[in-house]
Amino acid sequence: MIDDADRLLLARALELAERGARTAAPNPLVGCVIARRGTVVAEGWHIRPGEPHAEAMALAVAQEGARDATVYVTLEPCAHHGRTPPCSDALIAAEVGRVVVLSNDPAPHASGKGLLQLVDAGIPVDVVDDDDPLAIAARRQNAGFRSAMTLGRPHVTCKAAQTLDGRTATWSGDSRWISGVEARARVHELRARVGAVLVGSGTALTDDPELTARDCDPPVEQQPLRVVWDRSARLGAASRLAQTVSRGPVLLLCAPGADASRRAAVAETGIEVVEVADLAAGLEVLHARDIQSVLCEGGAGLAGALHGAGLLDRMIVVVAPKLLGDPLAPGLLGETGTSATQMADAMSLAAWSSETIGDDLWIDAWLREPR
Numbered sequence: 083m084i085d086d087a088d089r090l091l092l093a094r095a096l097e098l099a100e101r102g103a104r105t106a107a108p109n110p111l112v113g114c115v116i117a118r119r120g121t122v123v124a125e126g127w128h129i130r131p132g133e134p135h136a137e138a139m140a141l142a143v144a145q146e147g148a149r150d151a152t153v154y155v156t157l158e159p160c161a162h163h164g165r166t167p168p169c170s171d172a173l174i175a176a177e178v179g180r181v182v183v184l185s186n187d188p189a190p191h192a193s194g195k196g197l198l199q200l201v202d203a204g205i206p207v208d209v210v211d212d213d214d215p216l217a218i219a220a221r222r223q224n225a226g227f228r229s230a231m232t233l234g235r236p237h238v239t240c241k242a243a244q245t246l247d248g249r250t251a252t253w254s255g256d257s258r259w260i261s262g263v264e265a266r267a268r269v270h271e272l273r274a275r276v277g278a279v280l281v282g283s284g285t286a287l288t289d290d291p292e293l294t295a296r297d298c299d300p301p302v303e304q305q306p307l308r309v310v311w312d313r314s315a316r317l318g319a320a321s322r323l324a325q326t327v328s329r330g331p332v333l334l335l336c337a338p339g340a341d342a343s344r345r346a347a348v349a350e351t352g353i354e355v356v357e358v359a360d361l362a363a364g365l366e367v368l369h370a371r372d373i374q375s376v377l378c379e380g381g382a383g384l385a386g387a388l389h390g391a392g393l394l395d396r397m398i399v400v401v402a403p404k405l406l407g408d409p410l411a412p413g414l415l416g417e418t419g420t421s422a423t424q425m426a427d428a429m430s431l432a433a434w435s436s437e438t439i440g441d442d443l444w445i446d447a448w449l450r451e452p453r
């Protein structure tokens with residue numbers, strides 16, 4: 083059982099975990115608080131692979147102060163030897179008094195083992211209920227890691243800006259800008275947190291985006307992989323993506339049999355070109371490169387195709403206080419092949435929330451909760 087004091091410290095552990103958001107992948111985000119009678123003794127978080135786990139960082143600060151203290155951790159402590167020694171051993175050696183855990187480790191080789199070791203060592207362990215909002219927040223925080231472990235593919239979020247009447251561009255293809263500067267700045271932060279940013283060929287050709295994470299505070303250490311879904315390899319050598327390869331890698335996913343001379347022209351610019359059969363195979367390519375989270379920035383054609391293939395996990399929709407009034411202008415999702423004829427058959431979301439950013443409404447919708 084956890085009480086209100088426990089909840090405050092678990093919320094703090096979640097905040098600490100967030101500090102690894104740009105760097106921890108492909109490891110999970112983990113935060114840890116060591117406390118005695120509600121007073122924090124030490125804090126830790128996982129920064130990047132190869133560096134101490136959150137528990138190890140906190141134990142190193144707490145030293146003797148960890149004995150009989152309560153350890154709050156956002157993910158089950160590991161029990162295996164990876165690049166660093168097992169956290170369960172370290173907690174047992176430090177003779178901590180109790181461990182409170184927010185989420186299980188979804189990795190098949192790790193799941194449940196750390197908890198079992200702690201219990202076997204006589205340390206009381208509380209695992210927060212799966213449907214507790216803090217536990218849900220912990221699983222969402224590691225949506226990418228959990229998707230990689232449980233689905234064998236990256237977590238996919240589609241982000242789009244739309245007018246109040248649901249349009250994502252004019253009929254002529256203009257979409258700059260629908261949302262305001264504040265929301266657009268937030269998108270750069272999103273880019274800084276994902277393994278890859280993805281766009282469809284229509285967006286790449288119409289908008290000619292750069293897709294780097296810019297003007298972030300602090301500046302990004304490593305740009306996400308920029309990926310174009312372009313089955314016919316139509317992206318030109320003069321495109322901004324091709325012209326900015328020196329700022330970060332670009333991958334073009336094309337269909338087998340895409341025109342050889344167009345592919346060669348793209349590859350000449352330094353863009354990597356990989357043939358894939360379909361969208362699922364494209365995500366497999368990313369998964370094989372340890373990319374756990376993908377931010378798809380449009381357009382409606384690609385978002386619809388991802389949704390239709392059952393590969394869309396979350397949508398971030400920025401609604402701007404503008405009206406286009408054009409029934410021919412594109413909406414959020416192009417053809418999905420899954421459209422319902424009755425409202426009763428519409429897909430219900432797992433969860434959603436909204437906030438105001440500048441003049442825009444920022445909607446964060448989870449099509450399914452991370453497992």
Ligand SMILES: NC(=O)c1ccc[n+]([C@@H]2O[C@H](COP(=O)([O-])OP(=O)(O)OC[C@H]3O[C@@H](n4cnc5c(N)ncnc54)[C@H](OP(=O)(O)O)[C@@H]3O)[C@@H](O)[C@H]2O)c1
Pocket residue numbers: 241242243244249250251252254255256257258260281282283284285286288289311312313314361379380381382383384385387412416
């Ligand atoms: N408001 C916003 O947030 C926002 C964001 C981005 C873009 N936009 C606007 O949206 C417009 C571009 O959107 P768009 O819908 O035309 O293009 P798009 O989504 O960027 O490109 C269409 C993509 O869907 C793929 N596709 C279509 N059907 C598919 C299927 N069955 N299986 C797999 N892939 C499939 C296409 O592959 P192929 O390569 O084979 O064609 C292509 O990559 C532009 O006007 C742009 O300004 C708005």
